[in-house]
Amino acid sequence: MENCNFFKDFKTNIIRQYEDCDAYKLLCSSQNYDPIKELEVEDDMEKVPFITTTLFKKSANMYTNLLTTKPENLEKWTVSSSTSGDPSIVGRTKEDILQIKKFVKLQQKILDPSSKYTCVFFPEPEVMRKHKSIKILDKPTESYIGNFLNVFSDLFSYNGNISFLLQPYEGEFSISMDKFVEFLNEHNKKNNHISLRGSTLLLYNAIESLKGKMEPFELGDKCIVHTGGGGWDGKKGTINLGIKLERSDFVEEVSSFLGIPEENFVDTYSFTENSFPINGHYSKKHKNYLFHVPSWGRVIIRDIKTLEPLHKEGERGLIQMLNAYGTSSYAGASIMVDDMAEIVSEERCPECGEEVMTIKIIGRVKGSEAKGCGATLNVKEEV
Amino acid sequence: MTIDYISTEMLLEKEIDTYKQELLITTEKDIESKLQKLKENKTKVHDITTEKTIDVLDKCAKLWLNKEYSRKHIEMLSKITNQSYELVSYELEGTMKMLLRENIEKTILEEIGDLGVMDHWIETSYGKVHRQPRGILFHNVSGNALVVIPVSISMGLLSKNCNIVKVSADEPYFAYMFYKSLCEIDESIKDRLSVVYFDSSNENIYETVVKQSDCVVHWGGEYSGKIMAELCAKHKTHLVMHGAKISFEVIDKVDDMNMVSENVARDIVSWEQKACLSPRMVFVNKNLDLNDFAEKLSKSLNFLSEVFPKAYLNAWNSVKTIQDRQYCLIKYGINKGEKVKLYSSFNADYTVILEESFPDKEDINRCFNRFVLVCPYENKNDICEYVEENLKDYLQTMGYSGDDEKFIEDMTLIGVSIVTKPGDMSAHCPGTSHDGLHNLQEMTYVVSSQIDC
Numbered sequence: 158m159e160n161c162n163f164f165k166d167f168k169t170n171i172i173r174q175y176e177d178c179d180a181y182k183l184l185c186s187s188q189n190y191d192p193i194k195e196l197e198v199e200d201d202m203e204k205v206p207f208i209t210t211t212l213f214k215k216s217a218n219m220y221t222n223l224l225t226t227k228p229e230n231l232e233k234w235t236v237s238s239s240t241s242g243d244p245s246i247v248g249r250t251k252e253d254i255l256q257i258k259k260f261v262k263l264q265q266k267i268l269d270p271s272s273k274y275t276c277v278f279f280p281e282p283e284v285m286r287k288h289k290s291i292k293i294l295d296k297p298t299e300s301y302i303g304n305f306l307n308v309f310s311d312l313f314s315y316n317g318n319i320s321f322l323l324q325p326y327e328g329e330f331s332i333s334m335d336k337f338v339e340f341l342n343e344h345n346k347k348n349n350h351i352s353l354r355g356s357t358l359l360l361y362n363a364i365e366s367l368k369g370k371m372e373p374f375e376l377g378d379k380c381i382v383h384t385g386g387g388g389w390d391g392k393k394g395t396i397n398l399g400i401k402l403e404r405s406d407f408v409e410e411v412s413s414f415l416g417i418p419e420e421n422f423v424d425t426y427s428f429t430e431n432s433f434p435i436n437g438h439y440s441k442k443h444k445n446y447l448f449h450v451p452s453w454g455r456v457i458i459r460d461i462k463t464l465e466p467l468h469k470e471g472e473r474g475l476i477q478m479l480n481a482y483g484t485s486s487y488a489g490a491s492i493m494v495d496d497m498a499e500i501v502s503e504e505r506c507p508e509c510g511e512e513v514m515t516i517k518i519i520g521r522v523k524g525s526e527a528k529g530c531g532a533t534l535n536v537k538e539e540v
Numbered sequence: 541m542t543i544d545y546i547s548t549e550m551l552l553e554k555e556i557d558t559y560k561q562e563l564l565i566t567t568e569k570d571i572e573s574k575l576q577k578l579k580e581n582k583t584k585v586h587d588i589t590t591e592k593t594i595d596v597l598d599k600c601a602k603l604w605l606n607k608e609y610s611r612k613h614i615e616m617l618s619k620i621t622n623q624s625y626e627l628v629s630y631e632l633e634g635t636m637k638m639l640l641r642e643n644i645e646k647t648i649l650e651e652i653g654d655l656g657v658m659d660h661w662i663e664t665s666y667g668k669v670h671r672q673p674r675g676i677l678f679h680n681v682s683g684n685a686l687v688v689i690p691v692s693i694s695m696g697l698l699s700k701n702c703n704i705v706k707v708s709a710d711e712p713y714f715a716y717m718f719y720k721s722l723c724e725i726d727e728s729i730k731d732r733l734s735v736v737y738f739d740s741s742n743e744n745i746y747e748t749v750v751k752q753s754d755c756v757v758h759w760g761g762e763y764s765g766k767i768m769a770e771l772c773a774k775h776k777t778h779l780v781m782h783g784a785k786i787s788f789e790v791i792d793k794v795d796d797m798n799m800v801s802e803n804v805a806r807d808i809v810s811w812e813q814k815a816c817l818s819p820r821m822v823f824v825n826k827n828l829d830l831n832d833f834a835e836k837l838s839k840s841l842n843f844l845s846e847v848f849p850k851a852y853l854n855a856w857n858s859v860k861t862i863q864d865r866q867y868c869l870i871k872y873g874i875n876k877g878e879k880v881k882l883y884s885s886f887n888a889d890y891t892v893i894l895e896e897s898f899p900d901k902e903d904i905n906r907c908f909n910r911f912v913l914v915c916p917y918e919n920k921n922d923i924c925e926y927v928e929e930n931l932k933d934y935l936q937t938m939g940y941s942g943d944d945e946k947f948i949e950d951m952t953l954i955g956v957s958i959v960t961k962p963g964d965m966s967a968h969c970p971g972t973s974h975d976g977l978h979n980l981q982e983m984t985y986v987v988s989s990q991i992d993c
Contacts (some may be wrong), residue, residue: 187882
């Protein structure tokens, strides 16, 4: 995979998607685009039409039209955390799910899977995956985060103990603070090789609730904090912080209370409609995570006005992700998400020197502006 | 140049908050005190001549029509409404021209028949007639295009009422600046006009205002309109309901397709389709060349995007348009199996979707920011049926290219209140009713004296 020919494989993937998905073909033809004729060199990838993530929303009722295979070939439907109350639903085959695992393994170095003890701010993978699971066209739905947890737990438990802090409680989850405090006390001032992983908001809330009640800890420089699943705008699933959580505030506060160096903080970014996750290490200088785009994926940052690709350092725009792998069952080869990012470098990470495109995730596009006197009709929809 | 959209949005929010704080009413006691001051001025205000108010409005209009004066306001409004400077400037010019002497005089004549009837008794066949103000007017401006603010305030002042205007949380600026400009011309405007803001969730303040007002003029949303209707019914307060509206165009016969498509495009661009008079969809006769119309319309929109560019002050506007464009294309083209054609810019500048059917109700809610659905029809009765079934409660303006008087009769019977030519939808003639009501009539009582008969 590290030595993959991304362009060749992406071209194969997008042409297959164009031929197998009428909805994508219609989008292409509305832009007079035919990938068979127009995708000749690498730079042409910038012209490939994208699908917006909202088309995968349950309320849009077109996720079956975005499949490139028959529903009976699917393993499951992966479902987003539904912060808006309207989850995305993506049909995936067994191979597509295995591909996610391969991607995570390829980047495991930054995630430090060899830690001896791991404390996770999520439920056990099996519980998470089955949470509120239903059947659509005879295939089960599963939480997208649950899929990742499955992969991570396979990687991390191999080397030590793993403790999941969330337990099912009245249809949702409750966090075991006793277990967390026990974990902190057990490893305080011992400089053990440990890791804290999981939901940014839950970890932040847990630390905030402990502050003032007990002395800060010293977990040391062998401890890694690996977050994922977003939530930086203060909301994730049913959790609502009420305010936007600045990444630098999160890192500085957790780092100082737990006694972990800021450079040991890592965040993973992905979304249900995408295939390859990207990981970012925290930079004190940038006061943000610097995300590396691996060789098996492409990220295009588009200007919000022109939608043309941006290339200069510091430019901000909408995120489009190109997938060559792991989207064999759905139209996920070229996806535009309503998140914004900033280009740090198209060549190499300025902090660690790795020769990859490096970006900062800015956050979700906010949806409001002054209304007019034109009516919005009251339409009842089942979400 | 790199624009930091997030910082720009935060700065704007902060600035809007400053204006809200200046206008903020937090307790019932505060609003009672404002209302009491206005009540004390009722007699004094009644004695102000119509000519005096016309003069103030005329001077105010000329002030705003002077770019030296209005430039900074246009810049701010451009940011708040996410419309370009050029477009806001164009809209504001049209709005302020309505306040010029000749247009105000025309409005008074058309609405209540006589320029002097609010000042003195006018001879009639049965004796004398006069118009008296209702007293205290509460203008509830919830999330409106700025055009309604000068209309509501000017009619409130002309009708010799004392006015309290509640601005919306997302656009508190224009009403406040308009009030300040009136005060610059005539300090005593404060005796009969007050602009306030309070949190809509504070039902006690709303109830206090409605209870102590003689008339409520509501502009805007359905939800807040319902609350106003309930409060007015409870306290027997006269309600002038200008709810949120929907407008559309019908292209039945065409002499010059280029001209019609240019005019329809102009209607679409004005107010970024967010005003009640903006067309959200265009019904086109199937016997016309539909593709030619859709293509010419998109070319006209493309041209106008140079003259009146979109503002793109936040990313949401762009993202939402692209999402809606893709959604409609796949919904109608794949889910419903229709032959749909898209005529759009690559970016979110403009979107024309030529459908085979009439749109689902929910998709009319996507038609903002230069996003229009072109819907072919075979029989005009089909439009009547669709409009009656889906839009009856919201109807306002119909841009019409054709000569079928019966169709106009049918549409106005269903509820369309203004019929214009394409291109004129945002330029209602002075004195025409906004939505079936005449404000000066609603804001005054007609009284008669028959003692000399």
